[in-house]
Amino acid sequence: MLKGKVHKYGADVDTDAILPGQYLNLTTMEELTRYCMEDADPEFLKKVRPGDIMMATTNFGCGSSREHAPMAIKGSGISCVIAQNFARIFFRNAINIGLPLLECEEVVAKTESGDTLEIDLSGGTIKNLTKSLTFAVSSYPGFMAELITAGGLIEYTRQRLESRRV
Amino acid sequence: MNLTEKILAAHADKTAVSPGEFINARVDMILVNDVTAPISIREFRRIGVSKVFDPRKIVMVPDHFTPNKDTISAENAKQMREFALEQGTLYFEVGQMCGIEHVLLPEQGLVLPGELIIGADSHTCTYGALGAFSTGMGSTDIAAAMATGDTWLKVPPTIKLVYRGNLGTWVGGKDLILYTIGRIGMDGARYSAMEFVGEAIEALSIEGRFTMANMAVEAGAKAGLFRVDNKTQLYIKSRERHAYNVYESDTDAEYARIIEYDISGMEPQVALPGSPANARPVSEVGDVAINQAVIGSCTNGRLEDLQLAAQILKGKKVHSEVRCLVFPGTQQVYLDALNLGLVEIFIEAGAAVSTPTCGPCAGLHMGILAEGERCISTTNRNFVGRMGSPKSEVYLSSPAVAAASAVVGRIVSPEEVSG
Numbered sequence: 001m002l003k004g005k006v007h008k009y010g011a012d013v014d015t016d017a018i019l020p021g022q023y024l025n026l027t028t029m030e031e032l033t034r035y036c037m038e039d040a041d042p043e044f045l046k047k048v049r050p051g052d053i054m055m056a057t058t059n060f061g062c063g064s065s066r067e068h069a070p071m072a073i074k075g076s077g078i079s080c081v082i083a084q085n086f087a088r089i090f091f092r093n094a095i096n097i098g099l100p101l102l103e104c105e106e107v108v109a110k111t112e113s114g115d116t117l118e119i120d121l122s123g124g125t126i127k128n129l130t131k132s133l134t135f136a137v138s139s140y141p142g143f144m145a146e147l148i149t150a151g152g153l154i155e156y157t158r159q160r161l162e163s164r165r166v
Numbered sequence: 167m168n169l170t171e172k173i174l175a176a177h178a179d180k181t182a183v184s185p186g187e188f189i190n191a192r193v194d195m196i197l198v199n200d201v202t203a204p205i206s207i208r209e210f211r212r213i214g215v216s217k218v219f220d221p222r223k224i225v226m227v228p229d230h231f232t233p234n235k236d237t238i239s240a241e242n243a244k245q246m247r248e249f250a251l252e253q254g255t256l257y258f259e260v261g262q263m264c265g266i267e268h269v270l271l272p273e274q275g276l277v278l279p280g281e282l283i284i285g286a287d288s289h290t291c292t293y294g295a296l297g298a299f300s301t302g303m304g305s306t307d308i309a310a311a312m313a314t315g316d317t318w319l320k321v322p323p324t325i326k327l328v329y330r331g332n333l334g335t336w337v338g339g340k341d342l343i344l345y346t347i348g349r350i351g352m353d354g355a356r357y358s359a360m361e362f363v364g365e366a367i368e369a370l371s372i373e374g375r376f377t378m379a380n381m382a383v384e385a386g387a388k389a390g391l392f393r394v395d396n397k398t399q400l401y402i403k404s405r406e407r408h409a410y411n412v413y414e415s416d417t418d419a420e421y422a423r424i425i426e427y428d429i430s431g432m433e434p435q436v437a438l439p440g441s442p443a444n445a446r447p448v449s450e451v452g453d454v455a456i457n458q459a460v461i462g463s464c465t466n467g468r469l470e471d472l473q474l475a476a477q478i479l480k481g482k483k484v485h486s487e488v489r490c491l492v493f494p495g496t497q498q499v500y501l502d503a504l505n506l507g508l509v510e511i512f513i514e515a516g517a518a519v520s521t522p523t524c525g526p527c528a529g530l531h532m533g534i535l536a537e538g539e540r541c542i543s544t545t546n547r548n549f550v551g552r553m554g555s556p557k558s559e560v561y562l563s564s565p566a567v568a569a570a571s572a573v574v575g576r577i578v579s580p581e582e583v584s585g
């Protein structure tokens with residue numbers, strides 16, 4: 001169960017805005033976190049608390065393939081990103097590194113910055129505690145669920161290669 | 167099936183695939199660069215295998231922060247160099263026929279029609295110009311593929327874009343793709359493959375097709391593909407390093423959407439700051455003074471691009487208040503430009519010619535913008551802060567428009583300069 005306050009953004013938040021190019025020579029989550037959302041929301045790091053939830057409308061994470069962007073978001077303590085939809089590379093990257101993403105138009109439409117959400121990832125529900133609303137989210141398609149259960153792509157690949165060797 | 171479906175089916179050992187289906191597909195080439203390699207290498211080590219699946223199918227290109235701008239970047243490049251050496255992968259050293267990855271790989275014949283190529287860089291989609299299915303991923307995806315030689319993919323729906331009419335003077339691939347993104351938006355092709363066809367595409371040079379495929383990701387696409395024709399064959403002929411297959415869309419292939427444009431009379435396009443989708447005809451840009459003009463990058467750093475710019479700059483001077491920076495895409499492009507006298511034209515016009523690097527394109531080094539500065543650039547992204555200060559602005563255009571604007575000091579049509 002995840003629970004936290006919502007930080008909501010608009011459409012087409014690109015990976016340059018999440019993690020500007022000049023910091024791409026950094027490679028650890030700890031270092032990258034210091035610059036999270038620098039161009040999109042300079043106040044973000046002051047506001048965010050562990051467990052908080054990031055929200056956006058459409059095409060979140062478009063642009064560069066930099067995994068540095070979801071790493072910085074994960075490092076900042078964000079427990080889940082909810083959007084109407086995501087750019088495809090960002091989606092893969094986040095799932096691969098274990099940052100949960102949810103696509104749900106309704107919850108985005110009815111939630112504001114500062115609302116508190118409670119998310120049951122396995123049960124497929126999101127509760128807006130501030131507004132006393134409950135939403136259902138569809139589960140990940142079969143293959144992706146396997147990936148998440150394995151604990152990310154690296155674990156999944158390790159298991160796959162091990163089973164090949166047996 | 168369409169082109170995308172045929173390539174994906176062949177790489178998943180299936181007779182047919184359809185949009186939405188998850189497949190596991192073999193890859194023909196894997197690309198990483200000095201920005202994405204350190205994380206890829208770290209994650210690769212975590213998998214617990216000691217060797218990559220096939221070193222001849224992995225290529226490592228130091229191009230983003232190179233020649234290294236500081237010690238941190240130097241450490242990253244060193245890590246990649248050492249890993250390439252340890253594993254025996256393909257590697258191009260700075261200065262040694264290296265260059266910007268997406269100009270370099272096709273030039274070196276490492277990516278060919280019908281292939282499935284993945285790279286830890288979003289503009290890996292560039293190779294669609296040669297009739298390949300190529301797409302960008304993150305570092306972790308690449309780490310897994312380096313170990314296994316395959317990757318998971320969801321078969322995308324395909325949008326067919328048909329371009330009718332004749333290309334005007336000074337109108338090329340950059341204008342067509344900016345125009346397209348301007349119409350369908352930054353998520354107009356989200357999660358889809360784009361297939362570019364029509365008489366204007368047939369008339370377009372290979373260079374122009376690379377430019378278009380390069381920016382497919384700016385419309386959210388997974389890939390942007392072109393049919394293999396005589397021009398493709400001619401380009402590949404002297405370069406190919408291995409055998410390849412050519413696939414073609416069936417006449418009854420299915421598409422999620424078909425979009426048609428008549429581009430007769432189309433003007434050169436410029437994308438205003440903030441998004442590549444802010445495209446409009448150059449005559450509607452208004453009076454915009456610039457501080458810098460950047461000509462180059464994986465979008466427009468090929469020989470034809472430099473020839474276009476040189477055509478405009480020949481015998482003219484860059485405006486006294488403008489810094490004009492020319493970045494050839496690769497050492498080969500640089501050498502050709504030198505032999506053809508283009509470098510001389512640039513230098514005499516007052517432009518700085520740099521060694522190939524990503525440099526200014528992503529605000530990494532060389533040509534960073536200060537607060538309040540404006541740049542016209544032949545690159546592919548003009549997001550807030552892309553080239554430096556979040557309070558600077560980037561306008562996107564073709565090399566012809568960028569060069570003409572460098573001369574006049576504000577954004578103008580090439581016609582204004584060429585007379």
Ligand code: SF4
Nearest residue numbers: 289463464524527528
């Ligand atoms: S030139 Fe720019 S867009 Fe192309 S690979 Fe380099 S940083 Fe990326």
